[in-house]
Amino acid sequence: MNKFMSIFRRESAVIPVVSIIIGLLLGALIMLIGGYDPLLAYESLVIKIFGSSYDFGEALRSIVPLVMCGLAVGIAFRAGLFNIGVDGQIIMGSLGALIVGTKLSLPPLLHAIVAVIFGAILGGLWGALVGYIKAKRGINEVITSIMFNFIALYFSHYMIRTFMPQAGTQRSAMIEESASIQIGWLTQLMGGARIHWGFLLTILAVIFYHIYLNRTKWGYELRAVGLNPDAAEYAGMKVSNVMVRTMFISGVFGGLVGTFEVLGVFKYIAINSVTSGLGFDGIAVALLGGNTALGVLLSGMLIGALTYGSQGMSFGAEVPGEIIRMVIGFIIFFVAAPGIVKLFFRPLTNKMKKKV
């Protein structure tokens, strides 16, 4: 019995899992109220993910940005920073990749590498700027991030329209084929699913995240600042340096998302009136994963798969896919307020206490 109860106290794993279950159940309830068949809906969601090698590949592809965004938000979280600006960093990254991809002519492999690096650095600098303004001027990073998202959005529109337009369309020109990071043979093998080298880089990023945070001096400083910036300062750490450095890394993760999308998936940037919103999903991923490398990987896989699978729901069960966004919202909500989840347990744990 004690062993069983101790599982309940290991909130790090139990709360997210229970939150996911309650979130899915709530989603089902809403579908029932709306007059839909939740079982059929969830079934078509699963079929959409695993139904064909193409769908499976595309599901994997849509997991990549979510894991990366989760890492971006997560590393900032660990330093006590709330990076709500990943969307902007993604845009700057994609813009960097687009510039190199369309304007330079380099041999195939080199071209792609330069484009990825340039995009990552641009995203990193965009993030570092937020950290710098926070460190030097004390301005809340949330507000700076939001402003920077919009600035990046319109700046990218301007750059695309002025320097890289595709005549007669609302999008940029295509990148040179030499800058593509798509894995041709794997794409063919998976029925055209856009699998790219970013997949491998994402796995490396997860490993980097773990080692950086837990095995390096900088990672130790980062965690110390996150736990108590005053104490860290008193212990001789340069808190402002840590902030800028962390936001740079966070921005690099975001920038990589943009480069992957441009170089590996779409090959162009569409001029949208709104940001992708991936950065906000990253908040969900980071939170659900407890800001640990493994947690972010797992929750990124879950949310990415749910999001991709939701596209199948309207076909299979005529349920609008937005329901999955609601489910994701519920899940973060429960993870953020574990007290609510414990309420569900209260009758259960009380009964157990009586028996004991």
Added chain:
Amino acid sequence: MDIISNLINGTLVFSTAFIFAALGGLISERSGVINIGLEGFMVSGAFFSAIIAYYAETAGLGGLSPWLGVIGAFVFTAIFSSIHAVATIRFKANQVVSGVVINILAASSTFFLVKLIFEGSAESPLLTTVFHKFRIPFLSDIPFIGNAFFNNYPTTYIAIAFVIVIYFIIYRTAVGLRLRAVGEHPGAADTVGVKVNRMRYMAVILSGSIAALGGATIVLTSNGNFAFNTISGQGYIALAAVIFGKWNPIGAMLASLFFGLAQAVKDQLQIFEFAARIPNEFFYMLPYVLTMLVLIGAVGKARAPKALGEPYEVGKR
């Protein structure tokens, strides 16, 4: 002269939604609860006003229907914002995260409901009865000033009235004093008998409802219906207006007017040849760039309520 008069008028039109949302955000933050969910509450307001006004219209209520839309947006968003209140106050959830959830839930659930109600359509039907500009008798006949200030949508006049009333409440009444105390030093407020959490519940729920009026304004004056991109980021601008305006109703209004001006300028300046050569994107960017410049230049003066972001626990003094 006409251009300036039109510019002022346009500024007021664009600013109204920001003023409502910023006032909402301000009330919540003054009580110590961060409200990133302004965007979501505006979406909620836009949705409910569109739906309710639509049904009122089809029921034959005519000119009454936009007013019912406004009231409906206010009332129903109160229910929605109590989610944020309960999560942050009762369950002490991270206030920023809860706000992000509000934004996700608002966007997804309204879009889901629109599809559900209108059988798969991505937007609500266009309303035929919306608010029209209202000329205030006599005052609107004054040259220049009349057209600029006294020929506007009823929502604009209401928004200005809200600014004055809320300013008065916050700085001149006992309730306002308590609200400020709760946001600055909840422990001390508790000691003198202010019910900290009750105050915060009131502030957060009212916050969402007032922000919803901003969403309703957009639907019932300029857009005429609700779609997934009706709000598209205006709640975040309002959030900037709260901070820009230093958590003061007058300041928030001025900041909102400033953001509205940036939009109106874009419309009016295109008449001039020199402005036509400036890319549109720079006008879109203007409010955000200026906000950053002002924030960077004026740090230290924009001081947030002291207890902002901290859940209150009894005995913490």
